[in-house]
Amino acid sequence: MMLEIDNLNVYYNAIHALKGISFHLEKGEIVALIGANGAGKSTTLNTISGILRPRIGSVLFEGEDLTKIPPQDIVRKGIIQVPEGRKIFSKMTVAENLDIGAYASNDRARIKSNMDMMFQRFPRLSERRNQLGGTLSGGEQQMLAIARALMAEPRLLLMDEPSMGLAPILVEQIFDIIRDINEQGTSILLVEQNAQMALSISDRGYVMETGKIVLEGPSNELLVNPVVIDAYLGGGHD
Amino acid sequence: MTRNISNALHSAIIFIVVTIFLFLIGFTTTGSELIIKALSPSIAKTSEGLEIGFTIFISLIGFIIGLVASKREEPDTLGRNLVAGTIAGLISGVVIGLFGFLMGTLIENGIDLRGYLQSVSPDSMRKIVFDQPPNIGALRLGGIILLSSIFGSFINSTVIRAEWRKSLSTSVSESSTADSVRKTASKLGANQGFRMAMMAVLAAILIILPQQWGSYWNFVMGTVGIYILLGIGVNLIIGLAGQLILGYVAFFAIGAYTFALLTAPAPHNLQWNFWIAVGLAMISATIGSLFIGLPILNLRGDYLAIVTLGFGEIIRILVKSDLLTKFTGGPRGVRDIPGPTIFGQSFSSDVDYMYLIIAAVVVTAFVANRLQNSATGRAWVAIREDETVSKTTGVNSFAYKLLAFALSAAIAGLAGALFASRNQFTGPDDHVLMVSINVLCLLIVGGMGSLPGILLGAFTLKGLPELLRELENYRLLIFGALLVVMMLIRPEGLWPATRPKLEEKGKSIEAQKGEPT
Numbered sequence: 001m002m003l004e005i006d007n008l009n010v011y012y013n014a015i016h017a018l019k020g021i022s023f024h025l026e027k028g029e030i031v032a033l034i035g036a037n038g039a040g041k042s043t044t045l046n047t048i049s050g051i052l053r054p055r056i057g058s059v060l061f062e063g064e065d066l067t068k069i070p071p072q073d074i075v076r077k078g079i080i081q082v083p084e085g086r087k088i089f090s091k092m093t094v095a096e097n098l099d100i101g102a103y104a105s106n107d108r109a110r111i112k113s114n115m116d117m118m119f120q121r122f123p124r125l126s127e128r129r130n131q132l133g134g135t136l137s138g139g140e141q142q143m144l145a146i147a148r149a150l151m152a153e154p155r156l157l158l159m160d161e162p163s164m165g166l167a168p169i170l171v172e173q174i175f176d177i178i179r180d181i182n183e184q185g186t187s188i189l190l191v192e193q194n195a196q197m198a199l200s201i202s203d204r205g206y207v208m209e210t211g212k213i214v215l216e217g218p219s220n221e222l223l224v225n226p227v228v229i230d231a232y233l234g235g236g237h238d
Numbered sequence: 239m240t241r242n243i244s245n246a247l248h249s250a251i252i253f254i255v256v257t258i259f260l261f262l263i264g265f266t267t268t269g270s271e272l273i274i275k276a277l278s279p280s281i282a283k284t285s286e287g288l289e290i291g292f293t294i295f296i297s298l299i300g301f302i303i304g305l306v307a308s309k310r311e312e313p314d315t316l317g318r319n320l321v322a323g324t325i326a327g328l329i330s331g332v333v334i335g336l337f338g339f340l341m342g343t344l345i346e347n348g349i350d351l352r353g354y355l356q357s358v359s360p361d362s363m364r365k366i367v368f369d370q371p372p373n374i375g376a377l378r379l380g381g382i383i384l385l386s387s388i389f390g391s392f393i394n395s396t397v398i399r400a401e402w403r404k405s406l407s408t409s410v411s412e413s414s415t416a417d418s419v420r421k422t423a424s425k426l427g428a429n430q431g432f433r434m435a436m437m438a439v440l441a442a443i444l445i446i447l448p449q450q451w452g453s454y455w456n457f458v459m460g461t462v463g464i465y466i467l468l469g470i471g472v473n474l475i476i477g478l479a480g481q482l483i484l485g486y487v488a489f490f491a492i493g494a495y496t497f498a499l500l501t502a503p504a505p506h507n508l509q510w511n512f513w514i515a516v517g518l519a520m521i522s523a524t525i526g527s528l529f530i531g532l533p534i535l536n537l538r539g540d541y542l543a544i545v546t547l548g549f550g551e552i553i554r555i556l557v558k559s560d561l562l563t564k565f566t567g568g569p570r571g572v573r574d575i576p577g578p579t580i581f582g583q584s585f586s587s588d589v590d591y592m593y594l595i596i597a598a599v600v601v602t603a604f605v606a607n608r609l610q611n612s613a614t615g616r617a618w619v620a621i622r623e624d625e626t627v628s629k630t631t632g633v634n635s636f637a638y639k640l641l642a643f644a645l646s647a648a649i650a651g652l653a654g655a656l657f658a659s660r661n662q663f664t665g666p667d668d669h670v671l672m673v674s675i676n677v678l679c680l681l682i683v684g685g686m687g688s689l690p691g692i693l694l695g696a697f698t699l700k701g702l703p704e705l706l707r708e709l710e711n712y713r714l715l716i717f718g719a720l721l722v723v724m725m726l727i728r729p730e731g732l733w734p735a736t737r738p739k740l741e742e743k744g745k746s747i748e749a750q751k752g753e754p755t
Contacts, residue, residue, distance in 0.1 A: 049630050075632035083630060089623040092616070100620050103613075104632035152632060 001060075002027045002187055003048070003156060008057035010040075010047050017043045019211040020057065025156070030178070030188045032198040032219060034232060035208035041191040042084055044208075045158045048189070049081045050074045061156070076104045078155035082162060084191075086145040090134025094125050097133050097144055101151030111151070118147040139170040146177060156187045163194045175201055195232035199223045207232070246325040249307040253326075254333045257299055261337070261366060264357030265712055270295045270365075272708055285369070292365060293382060300383035303330055304390025305398075314403070316395045323391020327384040335380025342372030448592035456588040458704040463595035464657050465700045468677045469684070469692035470599075470606050471649030476678070477687040477735075478615060479642040480622025481535070482543040484674055485550025489647040491669035492526045493519040493654025495557060498572035498664045505567050512578035516655045523651025524644045526553075531643045535636060538625070550674055558666035571665025575658055591660045598656060602649055603689055609645070610687075618642055676700070679717055683724055685731025694732045 003025040010018040018040045025031045033041050046052045048059055050071035059066040066074055089097050098118055102111040119126035122143045128136060133144060142162060149157060159178065163171040171194065179201050182188050192198035199205050199219040207215035207228060215227065222228050260266050267288075274282050274291030281287035307326030308319035341363040344351065351358040367375025448456055468490065475483050497519040500510045510518075534545050557566045566572070577586020578594065585594075609615055617638045620628035625635050658664035676699060684695025698720075703713050724731070 051626055051629060070634070071629040072632050072634040075630065081630045083627055087624055087627040089620055089627070091623055092619060096616060099613075100616055100628070100631050100633070103617065103620075148631065 001025075002029075002062060003189070004058075004060040005044070005048075006058045006060070008044070008047060008054050008059065010043055010052055010054050017211055018047070018054070018057075021208070021211070021213045023206050023213060023216065025187060025189055027187055028182075028185065029204065030182050030190060030202040032195075032202035032205040033189065033191045033208060034193070034195040034198055034205060036193070036232075038210070039208040040211040041208055042160055043211075045081060045160050045189070045191055048074075048079065048158060072104070075152060078153070079158065080149040080152045080154035080156075081158040082145050082149045082160060084160035085164065086138075086141045088133040088136075088141050088144050088148065090132065092133055093130050094133060094136070094144060095129045097148050098125075098151050101148035104152055114151050114153070118150060122147055138165055139167070139173070142166060142170070142174055143177070146174075146181075150181065154186055156189065157181065158189050158191075160191050161193060162190075163192060163197060171197060195228065196223075199228075243325060245310055246307040246322045247329060249303060250326040250329040250333075253299065253303045253306070254330050257330070257334055258337055261341075262355055262358060263712070263715070264359070264362055265715070266292065266295060267362045267365060268708055268712065272706075288365065289368060292368075296379065296382050297386040300327060300331070300386030301390040301393075303327060303383070304387035304392075305394045307387070308391035308394045314395075314399055316392075319391045319395035319399070320388060323388045323394075324384070326391075327387025330387065331380035331382075331384040334383055335376040338366045338379045339372045339376035342367040342375055346372060444596050445593075448589045448596075453588040456592045458701060460588075460592055460595050460660055461704065462696050462701045463592075463599050464653050464660075465677065465680060465696040466599050466692055467595075467602055467649055467653035467656070468673075469680050469696055470602050470689070471646040471653070472677050473646075473681060473687060473692060474606060474609070474618075474649075475639075475642045475646040477681060478610060478618040478622065479639055480618075481639055481643070482539065482546075483643070483646075484543045484547040484678070485553075485671075486546075486646070486650060486677055487669050487671065487673040488530075488546075488550040488553040489523040489526060489650035490654040490657070490673060491550075491553050491557065492647075493523045493651030494658040494664040494668065495566060495572070495654075496522040496651070497655035498575050498658045499566070501659075502572045502575045504573070505564060509576070512576070512659070516652065516659075519655035520648045520651040523647045523654070527644050527647030528640070531640050535639045535643065547671070547674075550669075550671060554666050554669050554671075557669070567665075569666060571663055571668075572658075573663050575662045575664070577659060577662070586659075591656075595656055595660075598652060602652070606649075607689060614638070614641070679721060681731075683720060683732060685734040688731065688733055688735035691731050691733040691735065698732070 001024050005024065006022050007020045008018050008022070009016070009020050021040070021044065023031070023033075033044060035041055043052060047054055048066065050066060050069060050073075054067055057067075061074075061077060061079060064077075066077075066079075069077075089100065092100065095115070098115050099111070102114060105111055119129065124140050125144055125147060128140065133141065136144060146159075146162070162174050162178065166174065175197055178188060178190065190198055190202060199222050202219045205217065205219045205222045206213050207222070215222065215225065217225070223233070260269070270288055270291030271282065272291075273294050274287045277291075277294075278287070281290075303326050304323035308322040311318045311322045341351075341358075345360045345363045350360060351363070366379065368378055369375075370378070448459075468486070471489075472483070472486050475481050497515045499506055500508050500515040500518060501512065503509065530546070530549050534542060537545060556562060558569050560568065562568070577584060578590075579585055617628070617633045620631065620633055621635050621638060629635050654664075657668070661668075680695035680699045681692065682695075683698055684693070685691030699717070703709065703716075709716065
């Protein structure tokens with residue numbers, strides 16, 4: 001098992017944000033974490049990344065507990081987050097953003113070849129490589145955020161709402177990219193409000209509600225689950 | 239039409255407040271003196287001279303009122319502009335005239351306002367109404383403002399906005415003179431041979447000037463140099479790593495005192511070697527920064543600013559305190575600090591100090607520049623942009639913040655040691671909060687993160703006030719006004735930083751900025 005979350009309890013001061021969630025992710029999987037605003041999806045990702053610390057519970061990555069390891073060392077273990085709202089460095093050029101993505105590595109030649117690979121994969125970024133990140137469009141910024149994460153050669157990619165604020169056609173593109181990344185061997189933990197899209201590309205899914213996991217199962221089963229359809233797939237209204 | 243009147247009214251009110259304020263603090267007298275001194279030194283001291291100076295001063299204010307009032311007039315016709323200038327001039331002329339009348343009457347009735355407002359001497363108030371009866375003088379005052387305001391709006395319409403219209407009608411792609419100058423400069427800058435030649439010329443100037451321009455200039459420029467050092471240091475932590483440190487003077491003080499106590503005959507009579515003492519000053523400032531940085535660098539934004547602000551004051555009060563008087567010399571400071579020696583030769587004339595400071599600036603600037611363009615520099619910028627995200631890309635943000643903090647403290651320690659050594663004295667009053675604020679100001683005025691900006695800022699904020707001694711009392715006022723103006727018209731600073739390019743040196747970032755995305 002690649003990632004195993006056990007009884008995770010996270011607080012924002014007095015607010016109990018994660019109330020003992022447990023789930024796991026196998027190597028090579030795409031696992032979707034779906035749920036409404038405030039369900040605790042981003043909190044879960046930030047806890048795995050080491051930015052937040054749990055009060056109770058463990059995050060095991062290949063058998064090693066991450067909850068005591070500082071964020072920059074978690075990055076070096078191959079867990080990279082694509083943060084919500086993209087959060088690219090807007091005052092840095094596209095190329096510099098990618099360079100910062102590979103910060104954990106010292107192998108200049110490898111960084112260079114990775115960067116060339118990113119520019120091949122995202123031709124739009126190549127055209128704009130000397131442009132400041134803040135001047136890119138929303139879709140381009142999301143691509144840059146993904147490319148920046150890929151620069152670190154992740155083994156597990158944590159993606160926080162990659163579809164947020166993007167036009168439907170761009171959402172399709174981004175999800176194609178996600179599937180593509182997964183097919184090349186990177187495991188992905190995908191947090192999404194767009195449950196339809198997330199479940200359609202993932203192997204398994206968990207449904208979160210106010211800090212708890214209320215449903216889990218293979219994605220194709222969740223897609224036809226009446227509770228999920230009713231709450232997250234707009235069922236009953238169309 | 240109502241919008242136009244309200245526009246004119248708006249600028250009139252602002253300038254009325256500013257002008258009356260300038261009257262009340264006595265700046266009008268100083269300003270008039272300066273103007274007439276610049277125009278014709280021979281009549282500067284006479285009362286006619288002062289009157290001419292004051293007339294020019296008031297006309298300038300009126301001119302600016304007219305200029306500003308008509309600036310946004312739409313549609314842009316001469317008539318419209320003139321109407322706006324007239325309205326604004328009339329309103330401010332009447333109000334300021336009334337103010338003059340009021341003051342003149344009060345003075346005539348023998349009421350001395352100095353009890354309430356220190357700078358309002360009867361003499362200066364009589365000057366406002368041109369030494370004439372209040373009613374005539376006030377009319378003259380208001381009339382000058384009205385006329386010069388109309389003139390200002392006329393100039394705005396016929397010269398300034400005409401230029402602007404012309405530049406609009408010519409092709410947009412055609413670059414302005416400023417742009418082309420900049421492009422030529424950057425093209426020349428890329429040329430290796432030209433750069434070497436420029437460096438040689440600069441070096442020659444820096445070697446020859448200190449010997450030529452006398453001890454006064456060496457003193458002024460030495461101070462500027464010290465502030466450039468401080469600016470470079472503070473730029474590392476504030477400009478690059480984005481951590482708002484306000485008590486920067488603490489490290490300046492630690493450096494100065496370490497150096498002073500190690501070399502001075504009293505209170506400890508250690509009399510160590512100059513160079514060792516400078517090194518130790520830098521080290522102790524660094525240790526001080528680690529001591530305060532380790533517990534607090536996790537704080538963000540305003541909290542960090544407040545804590546460091548407090549630290550700066552604590553250090554100053556500590557060295558001043560009775561408790562430590564035996565150790566630090568207390569309020570009287572440390573005196574008779576000896577100068578440096580090289581190979582047994584004394585090296586402490588004003589020229590030598592200038593060289594020393596120049597050398598320190600060059601070395602520090604070189605190191606800072608290399609750091610800025612390295613992977614370390616990029617990590618700092620990433621932390622400034624978004625600390626959380628920088629962590630998720632693998633940057634150990636705490637370690638890098640601490641590194642920036644320690645380096646900037648070391649530079650401040652060096653500056654403090656040089657400052658103490660040159661002045662042959664250091665005391666608590668050398669290390670007041672104002673030093674931190676000055677350094678921050680010079681960074682803002684010059685341009686965050688840019689080395690030429692720091693040089694320019696240091697000259698503007700430390701060099702000019704030294705040279706314009708008459709304005710000494712108004713230094714803070716001018717600083718404040720300068721900061722406000724800078725924020726409004728050029729928030730990126732006089733000489734903003736350009737981002738170093740990682741790849742494809744030929745392509746300019748600037749050229750792509752305008753591209754739609």
